[in-house]
Amino acid sequence: MPILQLEYRGLNLYDLVDTVEIAIDADLQMIHIYDTQQIVEPEYDFSTKSYMLSEGFWKMAKTIKEKQFFLENEESNLEMWITPFKWVFYSSNQLIKVFEDGKIKVHSIATCSEDMLLYEKYFSRLKGEFFNGK
Numbered sequence: 001m002p003i004l005q006l007e008y009r010g011l012n013l014y015d016l017v018d019t020v021e022i023a024i025d026a027d028l029q030m031i032h033i034y035d036t037q038q039i040v041e042p043e044y045d046f047s048t049k050s051y052m053l054s055e056g057f058w059k060m061a062k063t064i065k066e067k068q069f070f071l072e073n074e075e076s077n078l079e080m081w082i083t084p085f086k087w088v089f090y091s092s093n094q095l096i097k098v099f100e101d102g103k104i105k106v107h108s109i110a111t112c113s114e115d116m117l118l119y120e121k122y123f124s125r126l127k128g129e130f131f132n133g134k
Contacts, residue, residue, distance in 0.1 A: 003119070010039040010056045020060065023119050031064070032119035034090045035091050038124070041091040051104040052064060068129065090122040 004024040012018050015064045021034040027041065035041045040060045042051040065081050075081040087099040096118065109127050112118060 008040070008060050011058060012037045012039045012056075021122070022060075022064070023122065024064075025119075028117060029063075029084060030088060030117065030119075032088045032121040032122055033060075034125065036090070036092045038092055041089045041098065042097050048114045051106060053099065053104075057093075062119070084107045088116075088118065092121075094126055096123075 004026070006022050006024075008020045008022055010020065018037040018039055020037075020100070023032040023034075024030075025032070033040060038056055039058040040054060042057065043054045044050075045052045061082050062078055065078060075083075079121070082099075083102065089097040091097050094109045094115070096109060096112055097119050098105045099118070107116075109123070112123070
């Protein structure tokens with residue numbers, strides 16, 4: 001099945017409406033999210049010294065769940081619905097944040113490998129921003 005691409009609009013940290021790009025790979029159960037404007041990317045929690053899923057993410061996940069974009073998952077609870085998928089965030093500060101099995105792992109673009117199965121379109125764009133100093 002081809003990768004489904006769509007856009008999601010939400011509020012960033014400064015309460016400005018902006019757009020996030022999403023690519024859904026139903027075959028691999030992966031959802032790629034290009035978000036350099038901090039709309040849905042995981043946030044750092046200083047009290048736990050770790051990343052956590054943001055309020056914007058939960059709103060977006062609810063929308064994706066309701067639309068049923070070729071994702072075979074009948075779970076009614078949103079928190080349980082997101083678990084089987086691998087969520088890959090192409091984020092601000094040229095970081096790749098991966099949410100899988102209830103944990104968030106953070107990678108710099110310099111340490112990413114091919115076995116991570118990154119979405120080339122988003123990875124190339126993020127890498128371009130890194131080399132162009134944005």
